[in-house]
Amino acid sequence: MKKTLIATATGLLLLQPVAYANVDVSGYASVIGGRVLSGTGVESEGIPPSFLANYPLVGVYEKDWSFKPDTRFGLQFRANLTDGLSATAQVVARGADDFDARFEWAYLSYDLNDHWTLQAGKKRLPLYYYSDFFDVGYAYLWIRPPADNYTWQIFNYTGVNAMFNYFVGDWDISGNIYTGREDDSQNKLLSEYFPPRQPTREIWKNIVGGVLNLNRDWLDIRLTYMTYINERYRTIDGVVERVTWGDSLTRRGKFAGVSVNMDFGSWIFLSELNRLDLDGGKFDTYMVSAGYRINQFTPYISYADFDSANEKHNTTSLGLRWDFHSNAAFKFQYDDVKDKSEPFWEVAGDSKSITFGVDLVF
Amino acid sequence: MNFRCISIMVASLALSASVLAESLAIVVHPANATDLTTEDVSRLYLGRARTFPNGESAVPINLAEGMLARESFDQRALSRSSAQLKAYWSKLVFTGKGTPPQEVDSHEEVLKLVATNPSIIGYVPASAADERVRIAIQLD
Numbered sequence A: 001m002k003k004t005l006i007a008t009a010t011g012l013l014l015l016q017p018v019a020y021a022n023v024d025v026s027g028y029a030s031v032i033g034g035r036v037l038s039g040t041g042v043e044s045e046g047i048p049p050s051f052l053a054n055y056p057l058v059g060v061y062e063k064d065w066s067f068k069p070d071t072r073f074g075l076q077f078r079a080n081l082t083d084g085l086s087a088t089a090q091v092v093a094r095g096a097d098d099f100d101a102r103f104e105w106a107y108l109s110y111d112l113n114d115h116w117t118l119q120a121g122k123k124r125l126p127l128y129y130y131s132d133f134f135d136v137g138y139a140y141l142w143i144r145p146p147a148d149n150y151t152w153q154i155f156n157y158t159g160v161n162a163m164f165n166y167f168v169g170d171w172d173i174s175g176n177i178y179t180g181r182e183d184d185s186q187n188k189l190l191s192e193y194f195p196p197r198q199p200t201r202e203i204w205k206n207i208v209g210g211v212l213n214l215n216r217d218w219l220d221i222r223l224t225y226m227t228y229i230n231e232r233y234r235t236i237d238g239v240v241e242r243v244t245w246g247d248s249l250t251r252r253g254k255f256a257g258v259s260v261n262m263d264f265g266s267w268i269f270l271s272e273l274n275r276l277d278l279d280g281g282k283f284d285t286y287m288v289s290a291g292y293r294i295n296q297f298t299p300y301i302s303y304a305d306f307d308s309a310n311e312k313h314n315t316t317s318l319g320l321r322w323d324f325h326s327n328a329a330f331k332f333q334y335d336d337v338k339d340k341s342e343p344f345w346e347v348a349g350d351s352k353s354i355t356f357g358v359d360l361v362f
Numbered sequence B: 001m002n003f004r005c006i007s008i009m010v011a012s013l014a015l016s017a018s019v020l021a022e023s024l025a026i027v028v029h030p031a032n033a034t035d036l037t038t039e040d041v042s043r044l045y046l047g048r049a050r051t052f053p054n055g056e057s058a059v060p061i062n063l064a065e066g067m068l069a070r071e072s073f074d075q076r077a078l079s080r081s082s083a084q085l086k087a088y089w090s091k092l093v094f095t096g097k098g099t100p101p102q103e104v105d106s107h108e109e110v111l112k113l114v115a116t117n118p119s120i121i122g123y124v125p126a127s128a129a130d131e132r133v134r135i136a137i138q139l140d
Helices: A008-014 A188-193 B006-017 B038-045 B068-076 B082-093 B107-116
Strands: A003-006 A022-039 A051-054 A059-061 A072-080 A085-094 A102-111 A116-124 A156-168 A171-184 A200-216 A219-236 A239-242 A251-264 A267-278 A281-292 A297-307 A312-325 A328-339 A351-361 B024-028 B059-063 B102-104 B120-125 B134-139
Touching: A022 A051, A022 A059, A051 A328, A051 A351, A156 A200, A188 A200, A267 A297, B024 B068, B024 B107, B038 B059, B038 B134, B059 B068, B059 B107, B068 B082, B068 B120, B102 B107, B107 B120
Parallel strands: B059 B102, B059 B120
Antiparallel strands: A003 A022, A022 A072, A022 A351, A051 A059, A072 A085, A085 A102, A102 A116, A116 A156, A156 A171, A171 A200, A200 A219, A219 A239, A219 A251, A251 A267, A267 A281, A281 A297, A297 A312, A312 A328, A328 A351, B024 B120, B024 B134
16 A cells, blocks of 8 residues: 655755655555446436435446446545654545546644544545545445445535544544534535536535544444534526525534444444434434455345435345455445335435446555 | 555465464564563554553554565464455555554564664564564464
């Protein structure tokens, strides 16, 4: 994961010896293809048989083979400035965005002491267990974390983050507390997928959250909480309108979740249970998954569910991970989505799909 | 996670069949008198601890992927396969939560580094350890 480049360019320009920063370059890639085998679509919305594999990025498989919805490349540059100070930037290009490369992460990191690290800049919002490494397919079991859980339109924030790490009575206790905001001038999910499909500016402000991880041997427990204020503007016929909820110009979201993972011998057990409360409206998600390692092969199964007043859907998945190379894994997955939403609240209808591809890190 | 060519992969596949039979010596600077358990070593190499149990700062040095002693260390000290470890580090590296230990290509390099800095911890096959270093714990 480490290739050290010497930042000679600066040195050459200045034509004098300078203190070179070591820049580590690392990266990841997932090349995934797939198609819907059969599906209902949503007739009232003119949606053909489709599998919404990635909500925030609107990664949609249809009946024709496509390599766009899940394919992505990431490059990370980390400049180690010594004495605990470093600068990191990560550029991500995704098929769902027509490979338009963007800085998704850009932050400074400073080790205050052996237990605390401060970070400031743009990062991934660490809501769900897999949120902050959602793009790094190699790091987890499936082709993608279950779409039914990872449905929220905002996934980055700009702000500050304090991370900690302690060892207390055989338990590794780590976590972080963070605050910041995100102003997405044209939110993809709200602008392109959900009715009324008009350009939508989505703001999550006053974000305050925390994550607590408890690790011991084969057991990994994670608790997460985050609260924010939502503000939204929609452009209809060229006119910007502020979206209101009842009489209110904003609404408060409160997200809480717990995740329990076990990695015991050849068995892997993964689970997540989350609730988002949006001004009293409840959006519940959960996921359970199990895998069994047989040398380089790990067959797995998972079930994920989304439940709210109107929108309800679940996905049952079966798949295989094959660690065929020291830097890469091949995966094959079958997904069966059931959309049980009330009329006019359907997301993409029922579907059965296959996807396969390779995840790698370097 | 260094990018390596096919020959290394073939070599590592061949090696995984014949794991190092010899003991591994976890080595530190002679002036470093800290006592270590396998669990302490594991926490240092998984990035869960930045200090020795006595509170002094610790810098773990790894052997390169594909080396016999590395395979043996991953299994004996960390109880994980190289693929599991790579997945583990991918998560930390790309979320800014940690960086894997620096890797060196030879036992001699480990001994040299450990001999020059009381913070550095490394490992070599037990027969390779010499008077420049102190064996903190031996993994049989």
